[in-house]
Amino acid sequence: DAGVIQSPRHEVTEMGQEVTLRCKPISGHDYLFWYRQTMMRGLELLIYFNNNVPIDDSGMPEDRFSAKMPNASFSTLKIQPSEPRDSAVYFCASSVGGSYNEQFFGPGTRLTVL
């Protein structure tokens, strides 16, 4: 298996633009997590899905952020409009059976908003 796949690996955009980050989880995994990593706040869970259904989005910072999982093999995290303070590395992770088991992380998307 190729592991968790994220695209793009790097994204540079201007303030006010829409940004879409993509994730393909490991086949057969039923949980998908989106994290944001910054120097100031460390690693934060934004939202997680179970069987494509959003379970907890309490970590989503603002209404500008939205996430979808239309099927078991694809998820998106969208920021509209983007702001410089959204600059961070965004990770997607997947697991079988939730947080009791190992989460497999993708390589991350480094987002820079100018």
Added chain:
Amino acid sequence: AQSVTQPDIHITVSEGASLELRCNYSYGATPYLFWYVQSPGQGLQLLLKYFSGDTLVQGIKGFEAEFKRSQSSFNLRKPSVHWSDAAEYFCAVGPTSGTYKYIFGTGTRLKVLA
């Protein structure tokens, strides 16, 4: 409130020396504890986890960790560090608030001197 503290932001050791990374947690019940490693430009990889049973847990890459309930600690150890161990190490505790959420520590960056 549940929390994880990694008191050391940076640690430098010489190759071949022993290593101990500290992790303290605050949790109302028996926690699920994890150590992850993040190499530069990569996602996080699970080193080891503790759920119950033997308080000394063996992980990958020669790492081990010991759960000490009385000290609310879960310190990571390695008897002899290799240059390839240079990375950032994250302690995490879960689940939290009845959901499948980790709380991650702020990380300890390890530098290994040749």
